[in-house]
Amino acid sequence: MSNSGEQPNPYAQQPHQPPQGPPPPPPSPAGPQPGSPYGQVPQQQNPYAQPQPPAGYGYPAAAPHGAPTAPMPGAGPAGYGGGPGGSGNTGKGMPSWLWALGGAVIASAVWAGVLAATGGLGGEPSPDLRGYRYQSDLCRSTSWTPFEDARFKMEDSSTSDSSGENPESSGHEDPALDSMWCNADLVSEDAGDNDYSSTLLYSKAFLHKKTDPAPEFAAQYRSYAQERSSTHYKVEPVRGLGDEAYLVTREETADSKGSYVVLGVRDGWLTYETTWSSYSSSNNSGRPDSTEVADMLRTSAKETLAKMKG
Template identity: 40%
Template sequence: MSIPPQQPGPQQPNPYQQNPYAQQPPGPVPPSPYAQPPAPGQPPAFPPPGVPLGAPPAAKRPVPSWVWGLGGALVASAVWAGVLFANGTLGGGDEADLAGYRFRKDLCDAVTIDAFKERYEPRLGSEPNSHYASKEQALDANNCNWSLKDKNASASDYSSVFVNSTAQWHKKSDPKGEFASIYKGFEDRSGDTYAYTTKSVGGIGDEAFLIVEKRSPTGSKTSPKEFGGMTLGVRDGWFTFELQWSWYGSSTSGGTKAPSEQEVEKMIKSDARDALAALKKS
């Protein structure tokens, strides 16, 4: 029996021989539910055949020269601001408020301690004992010290009194933020032989604090502490002033006694007010 010859099957198209860009015969286009007939005298809603849908991409517009100039100015400003911050001339704050107090080379000319002199006299025969002055870029400061004795003290009385005054003109930074902490912090120094108490004082400068010091006359932890020192600190603007009184002796030595806290507070406030007034007049 003879086998009929195989019929050639349909030839499969070679995908590499197809032209992907060849135009295919147009088929029926389904109607668009959104298409509307054009109004009389108006162009059709779709572009004519052969014109692609969508507007052609707009040509890239050149950036105006003034935009580049503005950007350069902003960069330069940022660099300059960084330099000013680094130098401390920008953001460094305000101009120094010295509240009218003027620097004196010799502080002893302004701090005359007349109230203390009613009770005390110079011990070393010179008045005042020592002083110094310093003028720097950020801070001007001067100081005056006295070594005194009670006018009623006998030749054998070894008790001593020291009065110290310091004035500071802060020219680069405002001391307001830390002033109170400095004087309140003295209480943290209290120990077995020393005790400090701090209180606020009104009516002098922008703020003022009074420190009372009590200490053991023998240095023993068991000895009762006696009043032996007082410090008045004043801040007025960026100017600070301090007046300190210290007494060294013993209430059991038979010599002169230390004045009461109330007496010293009255004297130290009076002399501080006089000194501040004199520094404003100088």
């Protein structure tokens, strides 16, 4: 059967129809975008999008969706998103925060060692006793030779005013402080029968096992110079005895009938003190003055401290 006229081809390309409505907007100054028949279309703002931080805060700029991101060179502090020229990794793929953690651990270990050595971790500092030992009888360890050379001897305990032995010693051992004392009554061989005289020698020694006596040692002797009374004292350092030593002398006048001299020595954590106190009813020319007494105390202290190490 013949068909009248030509049948339409359903697969044939339809002629291009112009778009309906208003003409398209002119292309943007940047030129038409590929694939867009109307040029560049302004991007609509997403009200739910996260705001991008300004440059310089160490965050990489936003990349198109699906594109890999890379940190900005030099952005952010080292160990937190990258250091100079970095990507946040240090060494062979090790993150910078791990390097920082390792440095903190090492620093903590060093500091802990320092505290342990100085007793800052609850441990007690090691006392610097310089080889000195507790003496159960300090009088036996005391050197009496300088006083004997000056013609002084021990007063007979049966005739002295003191009760007990002469010399007399005492002491006490303690985990914190060892204490030792020696008291002696001396009499001058040159004293006359009608001359009343009294010479006392007090010695004491301490082994400090918990606290270093150095910070306070000098202050207790310098305080003599601040004495506000009719009695005046002279304080002077002494060389050649321990770490530090001080000599305290009561100033004498023309009518002085006695002398008072104190010698204090610190050697490490040991402190030693000896005091000379004398009185005479007459101005006997044979009585030693403060300068001679100071020489006797220095010599005796040096020899006594040597014995305390034996």
